[in-house]
Amino acid sequence: MTDSSYIENKLKEQQVSAGLIRDALNWGRKETDPVLIDRIPKPAGVFYGKEIWEMCIAAILEGENILLSGPKASGKNVLADDLCALFGRPQWNASFHVNTDSSTLIGTDTFIDNEVKLRRGSVYECAVHGGFGVFDEINMAKNDALVVLHSALDYRKIIDVPGYEKISLDPLTRFIGTMNYDYAGTRELNEALVSRFMVVDIPPIGTDILMKILHDDFPDAKDKALEQFAGLFLDLQEKAEHSEISTKSVDLRGILAALRTIRRGLSPQAAVKIGVSGKTFDQYEKEIVEDVIRLRIPEDWTREEIFE
Ligand SMILES: Nc1ncnc2c1ncn2[C@@H]1O[C@H](COP(=O)(O)OP(=O)(O)OP(=O)(O)O)[C@@H](O)[C@H]1O
Ligand SMILES: [Mg+2]
The missing domain is CATH 3.40.50.300 (P-loop containing nucleotide triphosphate hydrolases)
Known part of the structure; x- marks a missing residue:
């Protein structure tokens, strides 16, 4: 083609x-x-x-x-x-x-x-x-x-x-x-x-498009897990829209990179640390971002919860 x-x-x-x-x-x-x-x-x-x-x-x-x-x-x-x-x-x-x-x-x-x-x-x-x-x-x-x-x-x-x-x-x-x-x-x-x-x-991204991008990039990931990663991004985007946090951690690139490193073998917790919460350098803001992450990505998740 x-x-x-x-x-x-x-x-x-x-x-x-x-x-x-x-x-x-x-x-x-x-x-x-x-x-x-x-x-x-x-x-x-x-x-x-x-x-x-x-x-x-x-x-x-x-x-x-x-x-x-x-x-x-x-x-x-x-x-x-x-x-x-x-x-x-x-x-x-x-x-x-x-x-x-x-x-x-x-x-x-x-x-x-x-x-x-x-x-x-x-x-x-x-x-x-x-x-x-x-x-x-x-x-x-x-x-x-x-x-x-x-x-x-x-x-x-x-x-x-x-x-x-x-x-x-x-x-x-x-x-x-x-x-x-x-x-x-x-x-x-x-x-x-x-x-x-x-x-x-180009407006901020919504759920439907976000799920399509995630499915295209990670056909081997479980649907339920991708929904949580999409939810994490949208939660952060909403917090930034309400000025509760800056846009530093609202980074689709970081979410995609986190998923790739998980597929490679990194633990989900470490992956979202380098892909998402690590992007903000303000301690107070980092804590808010980490709270959002905890609600979406359970601390006991391993690679197997996310990829087939
Ligand atoms: N609407 C969309 N359709 C397809 N992919 C998208 C869309 N929005 C974001 N992405 C994904 O987001 C990632 C970043 O895309 P890209 O580098 O084109 O962004 P950008 O707008 O140029 O960013 P920057 O302003 O930081 O340069 C890509 O992996 C891309 O697949
Ligand atoms: Mg660009």
Whole structure:
């Protein structure tokens, strides 16, 4: 099965609009260059969320860039990878942080064979190949890095940096920004930048989707046990929503990693310590989290209570 037909089946299961799925699969052009084929992500799992899928597919088909905003570990990068696989486009990644400037994105002058040549940055490569550029944590970007992107992100679809040749974007090029709404150090996103994206808000995860993810990742686990792990996550999420605890321990990644280490042979108590309660460093908060854990994961549980 090809990667796009894997995604196609998973989207049909979620009852994503058949017309949108069809248009996405028929869109663009097929890559033949092995280097570009290698850049099309092989989906490790599918993103769950019918409405979110429909918003993203429709926006991409209409030439828009999308900004995925949501809590940590809410599947933003899984979705970005799945979109590349569905549309069959190679992906380039750029992570934004205080040291990301326009030259990191577009390119830098370097000496090659005694000549000054431009070593192309990720946005340049993405633009000429009609790739999907994933901008991680775009809210951390400095203005210098953002301003060069404005003309690439709007109808002009060009990159025009003084001193470099002007680059026209391949019409298939799209940009997918991700941002996390509660990382420390984030700042309000610049209005001119947000204006150039369709903003897709990923809501906190609910029971149904959570159980699907757990079943997909742990087909060998017992249903009753997975329900307790899902319950643990949802209890913590609710406590954070009511400001009883911070969001530090509300981390799906930590729950999944805890389950993997249990399958490997670690005791459930030790696994949730490193995957869940260990993520908060405040003693008072840690005690609240440990109380929630005790109600969900009995202290005498062993691997056998969880896995077949
Ligand atoms: N709606 C969802 N559908 C499928 N998987 C999900 C979903 N939400 C979370 N996950 C799971 O959560 C984990 C983290 O996903 P991912 O790395 O894409 O999150 P993220 O939103 O990019 O997080 P961060 O903001 O911390 O970078 C993955 O293992 C993924 O399978
Ligand atoms: Mg991410």
